[in-house]
Amino acid sequence: MRITIIGSGFLGSALAHHWRQQGHHQITLTTTSPERLGVLETLAHRAVLLQAGDPAALLAALADAEVAIFCQAPTGSRQVDTDAYRATYADPFTTLQGLLPQLPQLGQIVYTGSGSVYGDAAGGWVDEAVAVQPRDGHGQVLWEAEQMLQACRSPRRRVCVLRLGALYGPGRELIPRLSRLAGTTRPGAGQVYCSWLHRDDAVGAISAAVEGGWDETVNVVDDEPCTVADLMERLVTATGLEPVCWQGDQPVTPAMANRRVSNRRLHQLGYCLAHPRIVLPRLVSIDDALLGAVSRRALHSPRRRANHNLHRHEESVQRFLNALQPGTYVRPHRHVRAEPGAGFECFVVLQGSIGLVVLEADGTVIHTQRLDAAGPVRGVELAQEQFHTLVALSSDAVLLELKQGPYQPTADKDFLPQFPQEGSVAAQAQEERWRQLFEPISP
Ligand SMILES: NC(=O)c1ccc[n+]([C@@H]2O[C@H](COP(=O)([O-])OP(=O)(O)OC[C@H]3O[C@@H](n4cnc5c(N)ncnc54)[C@H](OP(=O)(O)O)[C@@H]3O)[C@@H](O)[C@H]2O)c1
Incomplete structure (x- = not known):
C-alpha cells in the first residue's frame, strides 16, 4: 500500500520504522523541519517538507497515497495556545476537505486524536458512545478536527479516529518524567485518573486500523487507567525515591480532567495490547534530577x-x-x-x-x-x-x-x-x- 504519514515525531517515526521493517508498504513521511529530511529518508521511501495547512504541499504529499495517517502535533515542550492548536489540527483538515476531489485514490484517513475530547467525567468511565464534552479550548479544537474528518467519509473513503492515551515509551520513559514529582508537596489527593498508552501499542493499533480498514472512532488506551497517586506510589516502590506529600485540603487549580477511558471497542476489534498496563522497571537512575534533589x-x-x-x-x-x-x-x-x-x-x-x-x-x-x-x-x-x-x-x-x-x-x-x-x-x-x-x- 502507498501510505503517507503526516508528522514524523515520536509516533510517526516509530510507525514508519515499523512498516519499513515489515517491508510491505511504500511510505512517505513529512516534517516541517528541513534539517530532519536526511534522517527521515532512512525511515521512508520519501521524506517531504510540509506544513499541513498548505494546500499545495498537502496535495503533493498525498498525491498517490491510498492511506493518509495524520500524526501531527505542535512540536516541542512549550504549551501552545488554542490558535496554534487550531493551526495544527483543524486548519489542515479544512484544507484536506477542499483537496479530496483531487485525491480519488485516497481510501482511508487515520487520525491520532486524543481522549481529551471527553473532558471531565468525575472519575467515571467514558467510551466512544458518550457525548463528548471538551472542557477547554484545546479539547474543543480536537473535537472540531474530528468532526471535519468525519465529513471526509464517503462510500469509497473510510475515516478512522483513534483517541490515544498519553504516550510513553523509548525516549519518553515514564520514570524520569514522574521522578520530577518525587519528594514534592502537591495540592489535592492525586485521585485523578489518567489513561496511558505505550508507543508500540499506538503503532500496533494504527497498523491494525490500516490492515483491518477500520472506519470508526476507537479509544486506544491501555487496560488500566490509574490515578496520579497510584502511579507515584508505584514509582516509589520501583525506585526508592521519596513519595509525594499530597495536601488533600488544597484545591488543584486548574482542576485536572478525571476520567477512565474504556478500550472495550479496541478489544472487540481484536487488537491485543503488547503493554496492557504500566510496568515500571525496578531501577534508580542516578541522574541530574536525583543529584539536584539530594543537594537541595x-x-x-x-x-x-x-x-x-x-x-x-x-x-x-x-x-x-x-x-x-x-x-x-x-x-x-x-x-x-x-x-x-x-x-x-x-x-x-x-x-x-x-x-x-x-x-x-x-x-x-x-x-x-x-x-x-x-x-x-x-x-x-x-x-x-x-x-x-x-x-x-x-x-x-x-x-x-x-x-x-x-x-x-x-x-x-x-x-x-x-x-x-x-x-x-x-x-x-x-x-x-x-x-x-x-x-x-x-x-
Ligand atoms: N504525545 C502524547 O502523549 C499524545 C497523546 C494523545 C494523542 N497524541 C497524538 O499523537 C500524534 C503524535 O504525537 P507525537 O507525540 O508523536 O508528536 P510529536 O513528537 O510532537 O511530533 C509531531 C510531528 O508533527 C509535525 N508537525 C507539527 N506541526 C505541523 C504542521 N502544522 N503540519 C504538519 N506537521 C506538523 C512535527 O514536525 P517536525 O518534524 O518539524 O517537528 C512532528 O513531526 C499527534 O497527533 C498527537 O495529537 C499524542
Missing part, C-alpha cells in the same frame, strides 16, 4: 549534608549518595569490621568537588586529595581502619559511597576523640582549616 536537601539541612540510600540498612552492600555543601563537618573516623578488609570505603565524586583528608591516629594530616567529578582524580578507595574526613570544595558536591553492610549505627564508625563534636563552634573552625588545605596557593 543538604543545603537545607543543619548538617549541610544529606544521604540518599540505594540500599536498605540490612543489606550487605551499602550504596548511597552523599551530598555535601561547604561548611559541613565530618568528624574524623575510620571503619572497623571483624572480617579483615571489610572496613573499606569507596568514594566516587559524581558532581562538584570534595577534599579528602587522611589522618594518623594522633590527628596528624598525612595526605590530602582533591576529588573532582571532572577529574583528574574522581574517586578513591580507603582501606579498613584508615582515619579520614571530607570537606566540600564546591556547592552541591555529591559522592557515591560504597561500603560493607549491614549498617550498625553504634559500630559503623570509630571517631578520633581529640576532634570536636559535630555542631560545635570548634567544629566549624576545624572544617574551615581543613578546607584551606585545598585552597589554590597563589604564586
Whole structure:
C-alpha cells in the first residue's frame, strides 16, 4: 500500500520504522523541519517538507497515497495556545476537505486524536458512545478536527479516529518524567485518573486500523487507567525515591480532567495490547534530577549534608549518595569490621568537588586529595581502619559511597576523640582549616 504519514515525531517515526521493517508498504513521511529530511529518508521511501495547512504541499504529499495517517502535533515542550492548536489540527483538515476531489485514490484517513475530547467525567468511565464534552479550548479544537474528518467519509473513503492515551515509551520513559514529582508537596489527593498508552501499542493499533480498514472512532488506551497517586506510589516502590506529600485540603487549580477511558471497542476489534498496563522497571537512575534533589536537601539541612540510600540498612552492600555543601563537618573516623578488609570505603565524586583528608591516629594530616567529578582524580578507595574526613570544595558536591553492610549505627564508625563534636563552634573552625588545605596557593 502507498501510505503517507503526516508528522514524523515520536509516533510517526516509530510507525514508519515499523512498516519499513515489515517491508510491505511504500511510505512517505513529512516534517516541517528541513534539517530532519536526511534522517527521515532512512525511515521512508520519501521524506517531504510540509506544513499541513498548505494546500499545495498537502496535495503533493498525498498525491498517490491510498492511506493518509495524520500524526501531527505542535512540536516541542512549550504549551501552545488554542490558535496554534487550531493551526495544527483543524486548519489542515479544512484544507484536506477542499483537496479530496483531487485525491480519488485516497481510501482511508487515520487520525491520532486524543481522549481529551471527553473532558471531565468525575472519575467515571467514558467510551466512544458518550457525548463528548471538551472542557477547554484545546479539547474543543480536537473535537472540531474530528468532526471535519468525519465529513471526509464517503462510500469509497473510510475515516478512522483513534483517541490515544498519553504516550510513553523509548525516549519518553515514564520514570524520569514522574521522578520530577518525587519528594514534592502537591495540592489535592492525586485521585485523578489518567489513561496511558505505550508507543508500540499506538503503532500496533494504527497498523491494525490500516490492515483491518477500520472506519470508526476507537479509544486506544491501555487496560488500566490509574490515578496520579497510584502511579507515584508505584514509582516509589520501583525506585526508592521519596513519595509525594499530597495536601488533600488544597484545591488543584486548574482542576485536572478525571476520567477512565474504556478500550472495550479496541478489544472487540481484536487488537491485543503488547503493554496492557504500566510496568515500571525496578531501577534508580542516578541522574541530574536525583543529584539536584539530594543537594537541595543538604543545603537545607543543619548538617549541610544529606544521604540518599540505594540500599536498605540490612543489606550487605551499602550504596548511597552523599551530598555535601561547604561548611559541613565530618568528624574524623575510620571503619572497623571483624572480617579483615571489610572496613573499606569507596568514594566516587559524581558532581562538584570534595577534599579528602587522611589522618594518623594522633590527628596528624598525612595526605590530602582533591576529588573532582571532572577529574583528574574522581574517586578513591580507603582501606579498613584508615582515619579520614571530607570537606566540600564546591556547592552541591555529591559522592557515591560504597561500603560493607549491614549498617550498625553504634559500630559503623570509630571517631578520633581529640576532634570536636559535630555542631560545635570548634567544629566549624576545624572544617574551615581543613578546607584551606585545598585552597589554590597563589604564586
Ligand atoms: N504525545 C502524547 O502523549 C499524545 C497523546 C494523545 C494523542 N497524541 C497524538 O499523537 C500524534 C503524535 O504525537 P507525537 O507525540 O508523536 O508528536 P510529536 O513528537 O510532537 O511530533 C509531531 C510531528 O508533527 C509535525 N508537525 C507539527 N506541526 C505541523 C504542521 N502544522 N503540519 C504538519 N506537521 C506538523 C512535527 O514536525 P517536525 O518534524 O518539524 O517537528 C512532528 O513531526 C499527534 O497527533 C498527537 O495529537 C499524542
